[in-house]
Amino acid sequence: MTPTQAPPPLDLLITDATLVDADGVARQAALGIRGPRIAWLGESSQQAAPLPTAARVLSLPDRVIVPGFVNAHYHAGLNFARGVAPDCGFAPSYTPGLPQASWLEPDEAWALSRLGALEALRAGCTTLVDSFVHAESTIEGIAQTGVRVFASQRLADVDFASVLAGERRFDRARGERQLERADAFVARWAGRANGRIQAHLTAHAPDTCSADLLKDIGALACRLNLPVSTHLAQSADEVAWVRATHGRSPVELLDDVGLLDARLLAGHCIHVDDGDIGRLGRSGAHVVHIPLGNAMSGRIAPTRRLADAGAPLSLATDTMHGDMLEAMRWALAMGRLQSGAIDPAWQPRDVLAMATRNGADALGWGARLGRLAVGQLADLTIVDTRRPHLTPCIDAAALLVHNASGADVESVIVDGRFVIEAGRAICVDEHAIRTEAERVCRAVWRRCPQPLRAYPPVSSNRP
Numbered sequence: 176m177t178p179t180q181a182p183p184p185l186d187l188l189i190t191d192a193t194l195v196d197a198d199g200v201a202r203q204a205a206l207g208i209r210g211p212r213i214a215w216l217g218e219s220s221q222q223a224a225p226l227p228t229a230a231r232v233l234s235l236p237d238r239v240i241v242p243g244f245v246n247a248h249y250h251a252g253l254n255f256a257r258g259v260a261p262d263c264g265f266a267p268s269y270t271p272g273l274p275q276a277s278w279l280e281p282d283e284a285w286a287l288s289r290l291g292a293l294e295a296l297r298a299g300c301t302t303l304v305d306s307f308v309h310a311e312s313t314i315e316g317i318a319q320t321g322v323r324v325f326a327s328q329r330l331a332d333v334d335f336a337s338v339l340a341g342e343r344r345f346d347r348a349r350g351e352r353q354l355e356r357a358d359a360f361v362a363r364w365a366g367r368a369n370g371r372i373q374a375h376l377t378a379h380a381p382d383t384c385s386a387d388l389l390k391d392i393g394a395l396a397c398r399l400n401l402p403v404s405t406h407l408a409q410s411a412d413e414v415a416w417v418r419a420t421h422g423r424s425p426v427e428l429l430d431d432v433g434l435l436d437a438r439l440l441a442g443h444c445i446h447v448d449d450g451d452i453g454r455l456g457r458s459g460a461h462v463v464h465i466p467l468g469n470a471m472s473g474r475i476a477p478t479r480r481l482a483d484a485g486a487p488l489s490l491a492t493d494t495m496h497g498d499m500l501e502a503m504r505w506a507l508a509m510g511r512l513q514s515g516a517i518d519p520a521w522q523p524r525d526v527l528a529m530a531t532r533n534g535a536d537a538l539g540w541g542a543r544l545g546r547l548a549v550g551q552l553a554d555l556t557i558v559d560t561r562r563p564h565l566t567p568c569i570d571a572a573a574l575l576v577h578n579a580s581g582a583d584v585e586s587v588i589v590d591g592r593f594v595i596e597a598g599r600a601i602c603v604d605e606h607a608i609r610t611e612a613e614r615v616c617r618a619v620w621r622r623c624p625q626p627l628r629a630y631p632p633v634s635s636n637r638p
Contacts, residue, residue, distance in 0.1 A: 185209050186591065188229035190219040191236040192557070196547045197532035199524025199572035206240065208553045211369070211590040216549055237561045238585065239571045241527070242545050243301025243323075243554035244499040245534025248404060248442040248463045248491035251291030251317055252276065252284050252307045255616045260494060261471040269410075271339045272626055274619045276308045276329075283615045284309035285316045290612035292317040292324070293600060295497025298581025299556035301589045302534065302544060304440065304491070306377035306404055311356070314364055314372060321587075321594025321602040323371045323554060325538060326364065327404065328357055331379035332388045343382065343416070350388040354395060361399055371590055374399075375538075378434065380406040381425040382413045389432040402438050402538055404463075405429070408451065409443035426451035435460050440537050442491065445469055445476045452477065456484030461537035464529065466505035468493040478506070479513045479521065489537045490529040498581035499530050507576055523576035552590060559585035 185207040194216075195201045207215030207227055215227055253260075256273050263270045279287070288307060295303055302323040307313055310328040317324050332350030333343050357376055365374040376399075378384050378392045396403045408414060408425050417425045426447060429435040437459035444455065444462045455462060462481050469476055482488055492502050503526040510521045535545030543552050560568045564578050587595040594601050620626060 182227070183209065185214055185227055185229035186231065188215075188227065188232045189235055189240070190226070190232065191234045192219075192238045192240050193560075193568070193571050194547055195239055195241045195527070195571045195575070197242055197528045197545055199522070199527050201239075201571040206547070206555075208588070208591045211552055211592075213547065213549055213551050213553045216547070235557065237559070237568070239558045239560055239568070239575060240547070241299075241556050241558070241575070242531040242535075242547055242551075243556050243587065243589065244299050244530045245302040245304070245489065245538070245545060246295055246300040246491050246497060246499055247304045247440055247461075247489040247534045247537055248465060248493055249291070249295065249300075249303045249305045249497070250276075250307055250494050251295070251303065251305050252279070252288040252309065252313055253494045254287055254291050254294070254612070255619050256494070257496075261468070269338060269412075272623070274623045274626075275335065275339075277335060278619060278622060279309060279615075281309060281312035283619065284312045286608070286611040286615045288313035289316045289320060289603070289608050291497070292320045292322050293603065293605060293608055295492070295499075296320055296322045296587055296589075297584065297595055297600070298496075298498045298500065299558070299584040299587060300497050300499055301554035301556065301587060302538075304375065304404060304534075304538065306375075306379075311360060318368045318372050319603055320600070321589050321592075323373075323544075323589055325373045325375045325402070326360075327375045327377040328353065328360060329379050330354070330357060330377055330388070330392055331383040332385050333379075333383040335383070338383065345385045347385070347387065350385065350391070354388075354391055358395065358399075361401065369590065373538075375402045375404055375440075378403055378405045380409065380413060381428050382416045386421065386428065386432055389429065389434055393433045396438055402440055403434060404440045405434070405442065407441040407444055408446045411446055414446045424448070424451055426454050430454055430458065437461070438539075440489070442493065443469065443476060444481065444486075445474045447477065447481075452480050452484045452486070455481060455486045460486065461489055461533070462486045463489050463491050463537070464506055465491050465493045465502075466509050467502055468495045470505060470509065471495070475509055475513070477513065478510050479518075482520075487533055487536065488529050489534040490526065496581075500575060500579045500581055500583070503527060503530050503576045523570075523573040526576055527572055553588055554590070555588040556584055557586040557588070558583050
């Protein structure tokens with residue numbers, strides 16, 4: 176383009192909205208998108224400067240636009256235990272009487288994961304860090320919803336049937352087969368869907384992966400330049416088993432095998448002592464805070480002490496549901512409970528950063544995601560504040576964190592295109608996804624010996 180040529184028209188220009196960046200600063204502004212990226216930011220008023228031309232112009236007064244939420248620890252297909260698992264005290268994989276993900280057929284995993292991805296997307300999550308037993312079977316269906324996904328298989332060489340029986344048996348050959356699958360998965364899927372599909376590696380937990388497998392996962396992550404997710408110090412039982420088996424804490428074990436570094440997304444980090452907290456803070460590992468899921472089992476991660484130690488914090492919903500706005504509110508409240516006061520260092524802007532910029536940074540994508548800036552990928556969440564509980568809008572960031580929910584998300588843009596618009600899913604048939612997931616859940620529960628709960632009868636008038 177020569178200096179005399181005008182820039183090409185924008186694909187979309189949004190005017191008259193309130194833009195709130197990851198730092199919580201709000202301003203009335205306009206935002207332009209060309210292709211998959213934010214191409215222009217400026218004043219909405221023509222009097223300030225001429226607005227650029229665009230193929231489509233949307234005036235969105237009384238809307239708040241924030242960077243799309245990065246849900247840094249999610250299991251889209253584990254919704255078959257929705258409303259039951261939170262009352263059992265711990266994760267489904269450790270709980271007899273609940274259906275297990277490993278029981279699913281590939282088409283069942285596909286159906287459930289599409290439901291989980293759509294649920295999170297409707298609540299404003301534009302990026303999911305998802306791990307599941309059947310990732311090869313679910314990844315394409317998740318991506319079809321329009322979400323951006325960093326996917327991985329669940330890597331563990333424990334026999335989970337032995338875990339349910341109260342013991343842990345490991346099989347080295349199982350771990351080697353899973354590593355081969357993971358390598359092939361990355362080669363096949365990373366970068367697909369114009370880059371919306373990416374990969375990571377999931378070392379399930381320090382008590383379900385042998386030390387040798389943990390080392391091998393770290394080596395594979397280094398070779399492929401991938402982040403690694405894990406569940407870390409999520410239960411007292413995990414800490415006790417790791418100490419009895421390895422003579423150290425789970426945090427120390429990950430450090431010894433070479434996983435405790437800036438590639439790591441460590442979910443939970445609840446049962447950590449002062450030494451663990453200091454080690455996490457020095458390592459550069461990213462702590463993924465899961466406030467609602469932890470609170471439902473009566474636990475709380477020491478987020479204030481972790482933050483003070485220098486550990487970067489991101490945010491996730493895990494197996495509860497995909498509403499990151501609710502997760503932000505819980506994170507804010509739980510941090511204040513730990514401090515016993517309202518602290519200037521723990522404000523709505525801080526949990527908003529956890530849900531956006533920090534999650535992108537944890538994935539190594541901070542230069543591309545998590546901020547409202549020219550050149551960033553146009554992953555945006557648009558909240559409609561024309562609701563009684565969102566009126567008046569005095570401080571937009573605080574309003575979202577204190578009062579909003581996923582149900583207030585009006586539209587979602589991923590890679591520069593609407594995937595939810597005016598409350599409607601654009602890429603998939605929502606009714607069909609719900610119907611098929613309901614059928615699968617019933618089938619899975621019928622296969623569960625001595626289930627903790629009975630699945631309710633079918634309602635003929637369900638919408």
